[in-house]
Amino acid sequence: MCGGGQNKHQCGCQGPRMERFIRPCMLLLLYEKPAHGYELMESLKEFGFEDGADPGLVYRNLRKMEKEGWVESEWETGGAGPAKRLYRVTEEGIELIHEWSQHIRGNIEKLSYFLERYHNSIG
Amino acid sequence: MCGGGQNKHQCGCQGPRMERFIRPCMLLLLYEKPAHGYELMESLKEFGFEDGADPGLVYRNLRKMEKEGWVESEWETGGAGPAKRLYRVTEEGIELIHEWSQHIRGNIEKLSYFLERYHNSIG
DNA sequence: GCATATATATGACAACAACATATATAATAA
DNA sequence: TTATTATATATGTTGTTGTCATATATATGC
Numbered sequence A, B: 001m002c003g004g005g006q007n008k009h010q011c012g013c014q015g016p017r018m019e020r021f022i023r024p025c026m027l028l029l030l031y032e033k034p035a036h037g038y039e040l041m042e043s044l045k046e047f048g049f050e051d052g053a054d055p056g057l058v059y060r061n062l063r064k065m066e067k068e069g070w071v072e073s074e075w076e077t078g079g080a081g082p083a084k085r086l087y088r089v090t091e092e093g094i095e096l097i098h099e100w101s102q103h104i105r106g107n108i109e110k111l112s113y114f115l116e117r118y119h120n121s122i123g
Numbered sequence C: 001g002c003a004t005a006t007a008t009a010t011g012a013c014a015a016c017a018a019c020a021t022a023t024a025t026a027a028t029a030a
Numbered sequence D: 001t002t003a004t005t006a007t008a009t010a011t012g013t014t015g016t017t018g019t020c021a022t023a024t025a026t027a028t029g030c
Helices: A019-032 A037-047 A055-068 A091-121 B019-032 B037-047 B055-068 B091-121
Strands: A071-076 A084-089 B071-076 B084-089
Touching (some): A019 A037, A019 A055, A019 A091, A019 B091, A037 A055, A055 A084, B019 B091, B037 B084, B055 B071, B084 B091
Antiparallel strands (some): B071 B084
16 A cells, blocks of 8 residues: 555655555455456556556455455456466355455544544644 | 454454554554563453454564564563563654545545445345 | 567575574572 | 562563565567
């Protein structure tokens, strides 16, 4: 999210990065429409990955989530360009989206508490 | 925040953890009142670090932030118990709190976008 | 023929949370 | 008196992860 690299920001604060936020985003995108990695890199911009997500991050997460059984893939040959691996979310992955949403809700509350407290003491 | 360890949750989702959220929280606490590490471990509970933050995490972050010039410390001997290192936030650290708050605001927006989209497609 | 866009993949490195453990001091309970 | 607990700081080790660089291959446009 921030902290140098492709999602730079000006201050030296380096955080918080919310590293694994990319995973629920990817699952939700795949729920909406099966897609391949290159496509996800683009559409992740909508979730705040400003310059498009890092390819290594996307592909490795897809591999890992497939290993975990959250997504499944099939090769798509015969289209334009090189062969693409089409991913779709599994039932298990869909359950995970629901659980993740709960945690994201909790994280919003925690971040909001920080902001509230910040305003009361400094802001 | 979640993802195993001291801040466990039941689902296997492992994220997002928002790792470095501890740093702005520590700075804000030190702005409100100079404190030592052991004290911070306790008061971090108020920010959602449920079982109290990990000692290693707290002390290493204090060291690192002192190295960066965001906090400064002095030994406090002569009280009850072992000597404690009293930390206070520097001017530079205070500026950082402001910048961090902006990013936290941004992160809330991103997480909220996820939730909104989640509700529109599944929830 | 050559550059570019598309598409997937991996190697290397640094940052960080997580967990375990070591240390010392004072107060309290047995 | 001894053992235990609370206080307080610190470090070593491991696994995960983001980041960056790079390798590979295919199709399209110039």
